[in-house]
Amino acid sequence: MAAFDECDVLIVGLGPVGAALAALLVDAGVSVIAIDRDTEIYPMPRAVHLDHEIMRILQQLGVAEQVRRNARELPAYEFRAADGQLLMCLDPPAQTPSGWAAGYMFHQPSLERALRDVLAGSPLADVRLGCAFERLTQDAEGVTAEIRDADGPATIRANYLVGCDGGSSAVRAATGGRLFDYQFDEPWLVVDVKVLPGARTPDVNLQICDPARPTTCVLSGPGRHRWEFMLLPGEAVDAMLADEVIQSLIAPWDCGPVEIERRAVYRFHGLVAETWRQQRVLLAGDAAHQTPPFAGQGMCSGLRDAANLAWKLAAVLRDGADETLLDTYQAEREPHTRALIELAIGMGRVVCALDPAAAAARDAEMLARRAAGAPPLPPIRPAPFATGCILAGSPGAGGMFPQPTAGEGVRRLRLDDALGGGAWLITRAPAPVSARGVEVVCVQDDLIAPFRAGVLAWLEAQDAPAVLVRPDRYVFGTGEPAALLAAWDRALAPLQRAA
Numbered sequence: 001m002a003a004f005d006e007c008d009v010l011i012v013g014l015g016p017v018g019a020a021l022a023a024l025l026v027d028a029g030v031s032v033i034a035i036d037r038d039t040e041i042y043p044m045p046r047a048v049h050l051d052h053e054i055m056r057i058l059q060q061l062g063v064a065e066q067v068r069r070n071a072r073e074l075p076a077y078e079f080r081a082a083d084g085q086l087l088m089c090l091d092p093p094a095q096t097p098s099g100w101a102a103g104y105m106f107h108q109p110s111l112e113r114a115l116r117d118v119l120a121g122s123p124l125a126d127v128r129l130g131c132a133f134e135r136l137t138q139d140a141e142g143v144t145a146e147i148r149d150a151d152g153p154a155t156i157r158a159n160y161l162v163g164c165d166g167g168s169s170a171v172r173a174a175t176g177g178r179l180f181d182y183q184f185d186e187p188w189l190v191v192d193v194k195v196l197p198g199a200r201t202p203d204v205n206l207q208i209c210d211p212a213r214p215t216t217c218v219l220s221g222p223g224r225h226r227w228e229f230m231l232l233p234g235e236a237v238d239a240m241l242a243d244e245v246i247q248s249l250i251a252p253w254d255c256g257p258v259e260i261e262r263r264a265v266y267r268f269h270g271l272v273a274e275t276w277r278q279q280r281v282l283l284a285g286d287a288a289h290q291t292p293p294f295a296g297q298g299m300c301s302g303l304r305d306a307a308n309l310a311w312k313l314a315a316v317l318r319d320g321a322d323e324t325l326l327d328t329y330q331a332e333r334e335p336h337t338r339a340l341i342e343l344a345i346g347m348g349r350v351v352c353a354l355d356p357a358a359a360a361a362r363d364a365e366m367l368a369r370r371a372a373g374a375p376p377l378p379p380i381r382p383a384p385f386a387t388g389c390i391l392a393g394s395p396g397a398g399g400m401f402p403q404p405t406a407g408e409g410v411r412r413l414r415l416d417d418a419l420g421g422g423a424w425l426i427t428r429a430p431a432p433v434s435a436r437g438v439e440v441v442c443v444q445d446d447l448i449a450p451f452r453a454g455v456l457a458w459l460e461a462q463d464a465p466a467v468l469v470r471p472d473r474y475v476f477g478t479g480e481p482a483a484l485l486a487a488w489d490r491a492l493a494p495l496q497r498a499a
């Protein structure tokens with residue numbers, strides 16, 4: 001790890017999103033100063049679920065196997081009535097486009113530690129803990145941040161600043177950012193336990209839709225479990241955090257010996273910042289959007305932000321791409337983020353019903369849907385970008401490019417590892433084309449041999465001679481190889497090329 005006075009990108013906030021963004025940027029050759037006002041990783045209970053696409057991002061950072069070893073595969077997600085009847089069951093899909101299992105139940109501080117370890121090994125990263133952001137000014141060349149650490153006030157100069165400083169983002173406040181509010185606001189007590197020998201915790205994730213006490217019970221990393229209890233009107237936060245109250249809430253589960261590890265009361269809400277970029281200042285993660293956790297997607301959305309933004313910042317800073325590329329960040333990410341927030345709020349409205357009559361009507365409707373064989377929910381899949389840095393109209397553009405795998409277990413091979421970072425042009429027939437920063441491969445090349453069938457099947461499904469895959473593994477477009485490279489070149493530097 002290095003120490004700089006200036007950098008390409010200043011990241012404010014070293015939660016999972018700031019740490020992932022920093023790691024992706026240094027991987028792309030961009031220098032980073034990452035500051036956090038705290039000296040330790042946030043200790044309170046938060047994310048326990050991450051999905052397959054996030055594992056693909058972690059794979060790029062070299063920590064996916066480490067995270068997988070400290071996680072459990074996503075089990076079924078059951079919504080049950082107060083009397084135990086099954087209202088809805090979401091089974092994880094067996095296949096995903098990312099080459100990983102549908103999801104994983106994990107321990108957030110362990111993931112954050114793994115990401116910080118990546119930064120500790122990089123000469124391009126300067127991590128400063130106990131260092132709080134206070135104010136910023138920006139001009140045509142860069143951003144000056146006023147910060148404060150143990151030595152007092154100081155400034156950091158950067159080309160860009162990204163606020164990854166969580167829900168109460170001071171960076172968002174400094175840019176006058178307003179929030180769209182979905183008007184969902186429910187207080188929940190969250191309790192993480194260590195599972196002791198002899199304990200019998202459930203092996204599925206559960207929402208107990210009991211109007212007397214809506215309750216969530218889900219797996220966490222190995223040896224850990226999570227309960228969430230909705231606070232009822234009039235219940236005081238401090239009283240609910242008491243040991244004896246928590247013990248009395250867990251007791252009916254009859255799960256044997258568990259040790260309370262962490263507890264907190266949160267207000268679950270849905271918020272989206274109106275503007276994610278103001279000139280040289282950008283927002284990512286909870287600073288840009290917050291969701292109730294019922295779909296387990298808050299951090300996942302933030303890591304998708306990081307993957308989307310990192311290669312664009314690198315293209316602007318390192319490869320001379322035009323700054324307008326950064327405007328595609330919100331255009332691409334906001335619709336997907338909103339779709340997941342709306343899904344989570346929909347789940348929350350099902351779960352949080354406190355009126356017994358309304359809960360009974362909900363149960364009857366869900367049981368009828370189930371009896372009729374209606375699908376419980378649409379799959380959580382990112383819809384292809386309708387706009388952004390894509391060759392709009394070409395088949396497959398804006399969707400996630402699949403990651404075929406070969407082999408099993410620890411010897412499983414994955415396409416991304418074979419082709420490496422950066423953009424790829426994959427052609428069906430050998431093509432005499434090249435471009436700086438783009439790996440050109442033909443499906444007939446040995447490099448791609450273990451994954452040939454999967455890649456070819458995708459190209460055939462689009463009826464495309466070639467695909468250009470962006471560094472975040474979303475499809476820029478399909479078409480003839482030379483035309484694709486020309487379109488990619490124009491997309492990255494529209495103003496210079498037009499001049």
Ligand SMILES: Cc1cc2nc3c(=O)[nH]c(=O)nc-3n(C[C@H](O)[C@H](O)[C@H](O)COP(=O)(O)OP(=O)(O)OC[C@H]3O[C@@H](n4cnc5c(N)ncnc54)[C@H](O)[C@@H]3O)c2cc1C
Nearest residue numbers: 013015017037046047048049133166285286296298299300
């Ligand atoms: C109960 C609960 C359950 C959840 N479950 C899931 C789940 O299963 N799956 C999922 O994907 N998500 C889940 N989430 C959401 C997830 O935890 C958050 O979305 C995620 O932590 C956000 O990451 P972040 O890096 O954007 O922000 P944070 O994790 O909040 O990190 C922000 C960082 O910025 C620092 N900071 C703040 N202000 C300053 C400043 N002025 N100067 C310097 N540093 C500053 C803070 O110290 C902190 O380290 C859950 C959340 C809760 C509350």
